[in-house]
Amino acid sequence: MTAIETKQLKKFYGAVQVVQGIDLVVEKGEVFGFLGRNGAGKSTFINMLTGIIQPSSGTYSLLGVMGPNDQVKKRIGVMPDYSTFYGSLTAIDHLKFLSALSGKPIGRHGCLEVLRLVGLADHAQIKTSKYSFGMKKKLGIAQAIIHDPELIFLDEPTSGLDAESAIHIHNLIHDLQKRGKTIFMTSHNLDEVEKICTRIAIMKDGEVIKIGTMDELRSFYRSTLTVKFKHSPIPEAFQMTLNEWLHSAGTDLEIKESYVTITLQHEKKIAEIIRAFNQYKIDVYRVEVDEPSLEEIFLDE
Structure with missing residues (x-):
């Protein structure tokens, strides 16, 4: 009704x-x-x-x-x-x-x-x-x-x-x-x-x-996603290869010992990155997605 x-x-x-x-x-x-x-x-x-x-x-x-x-x-x-x-x-x-x-x-x-x-x-x-x-x-x-x-x-x-x-x-x-x-x-x-x-x-x-x-x-209002992955150490043998792949997956890439932060165009890229980590025997502990709040959406008008 x-x-x-x-x-x-x-x-x-x-x-x-x-x-x-x-x-x-x-x-x-x-x-x-x-x-x-x-x-x-x-x-x-x-x-x-x-x-x-x-x-x-x-x-x-x-x-x-x-x-x-x-x-x-x-x-x-x-x-x-x-x-x-x-x-x-x-x-x-x-x-x-x-x-x-x-x-x-x-x-x-x-x-x-x-x-x-x-x-x-x-x-x-x-x-x-x-x-x-x-x-x-x-x-x-x-x-x-x-x-x-x-x-x-x-x-x-x-x-x-x-x-x-x-x-x-x-x-x-x-x-x-x-x-x-x-x-x-x-x-x-x-x-x-x-x-x-x-x-x-x-x-x-x-x-x-x-x-x-x-x-x-x-x-509707989101054009990009900023995603932070907390993970286990990246094996030295895979660091260069993974770094190159991540640069192709998104922008504003920041790689630290236990964190990777990256800006993505599409949500599906999150799953692709998790699969890549798993392929290189890297455990993903946490995924944090920075999404717009209602206040940000409202003030954007």
Whole structure:
């Protein structure tokens, strides 16, 4: 089942086109990362999907239902980057109120369980006027999942959180995925996206310029591989022959007593080098491949 599908979705503000004809499909059960620099159009795109603003043209569907649709809104959860709460209400008060608005009122026990999931159980009875930015971020996630939605939009879910709290939220996202939920998230923490997202889209100037798994993005942006082989000593009788062969296999060759570092054009060359080492009775202990990180891919745009 498709969780999100857009066809030529566009948004204009006057003569300025903020979102330019996006075609996107997110399958049910994915943790989908949506990346782009500030001003790329990410928030506008999400606001159209969640019914906050209307598209200028194009169509979209959520959970198989064409939007905008008031009924499907009850099946989605949304956490904006900056959640605003009533300072005089406690966390439990907020969740009771917001769950009732969704049409699925949740009692005290259910609210406490959700607060436990996000790491706020010990602060359930504290008024949100006393909350730190990080605590409000956690409560924002709680209000997005309190009504057990099928599709969850998380805008920067861990910004402002300490490392321990961020890991806690990562684990929660994994648990939600295991329960069959679909998560569509933005983040400026590229390491976070690389670790937890099944697929990633990169947006620039209102367009999705590339989409795929981490391996697919690496393959697209990678022109060469830098590979380091740790090995047993090269027998003196074979040193000259092996040196000549390695120079023909790649570039930027560096040979040391127990390491060979080489730049290759194709991944298959790694297997060829291992076979060559074995032919000369050289044991290969470790192979390290220097691949582009998501940050390098993103900054290359």
